[in-house]
Amino acid sequence: MSSSSPPPDDGEGEGSDGNAGGKSLSYGEAEYWDARYVEEGGAPYDWYQRYDALRPFVRRFVPPASRLLMIGCGSALMSEDMVSDGYVEIVNIDISSVVIEMMRKKYFDIPQLQYLRVDVRDMSMFPDESFDCAIDKGTLDSLMCGVDAPLSAAQMVLEVDRLIRPGGVFILQDLGSLER
Ligand SMILES: C[S@@+](CC[C@H](N)C(=O)[O-])C[C@H]1O[C@@H](n2cnc3c(N)ncnc32)[C@H](O)[C@@H]1O
Numbered sequence: 001m002s003s004s005s006p007p008p009d010d011g012e013g014e015g016s017d018g019n020a021g022g023k024s025l026s027y028g029e030a031e032y033w034d035a036r037y038v039e040e041g042g043a044p045y046d047w048y049q050r051y052d053a054l055r056p057f058v059r060r061f062v063p064p065a066s067r068l069l070m071i072g073c074g075s076a077l078m079s080e081d082m083v084s085d086g087y088v089e090i091v092n093i094d095i096s097s098v099v100i101e102m103m104r105k106k107y108f109d110i111p112q113l114q115y116l117r118v119d120v121r122d123m124s125m126f127p128d129e130s131f132d133c134a135i136d137k138g139t140l141d142s143l144m145c146g147v148d149a150p151l152s153a154a155q156m157v158l159e160v161d162r163l164i165r166p167g168g169v170f171i172l173q174d175l176g177s178l179e180r
Pocket of ligand 1: 027028029033045046047048071072073074075076078093094095096099118119120121136137138139142143
C-alpha cells in the first residue's frame with residue numbers, strides 16, 4: 001500500500017472493509033480502526049498525501065510556533081515530519097485507543113507531540129479557542145461513512161470552530177466532491 005493512496009477499495013462497498021465476528025464495520029466505527037491498527041502492527045501510513053507534498057500550503061498558512069490540533073492522526077508520519085520541519089506543539093487526537101497507545105510509545109521522546117484518545121465529535125476536554133490551527137486529513141471522510149453521518153460531520157465542524165482562535169486556520173483534506 002503506498003503512503004499516498006486513497007482508501008482501499010476491496011469490493012465490500014463504500015466505507016466498509018472490516019469484519020469482526022461476522023459484523024461488518026465501517027470507517028465510521030472506532031472498532032473498525034482498532035482492528036485495523038492491530039492488524040497493521042503499528043506500521044506508519046499516511047492517507048492521501050505525505051507532509052512533503054502538503055508543506056508549501058501548510059507553511060504558507062500555519063507558522064511553526066502555532067499550537068496545532070491534528071484530528072484523527074492515525075499512524076501517519078505527518079506530525080513527526082512537521083516537528084522535523086520546526087513545528088513546536090502538535091496535539092494529536094484519534095478515536096482509536098490502539099493507535100494512540102502505539103503512537104505514544106513510538107514518540108515518547110518527542111515532547112512536541114502529544115497523543116490523546118478523543119472523539120472529534122466531543123472535544124469538551126479542550127477549552128474554547130485553545131488552538132491556532134486544526135488539520136484533518138481523512139477523518140471527516142471516515143465520519144461520512146458512519147451512522148448518523150450528517151450529525152457527526154456537523155458535530156465535528158462545530159467543535160473545530162469552537163477550538164480555533166479567531167483568525168486561526170482549519171486545513172481539511174478529503175475526498176469529497178463539491179456535490180456532496
Ligand atoms: C482515513 S484515517 C486518516 C489518518 C491520518 N489523518 C492520515 O492522514 O493518515 C481516519 C482516522 O480518523 C480516526 N477517526 C475516525 N472517527 C473518528 C472520530 N469520531 N474521532 C476521532 N478520530 C476518528 C480513525 O481512527 C483514523 O485514524
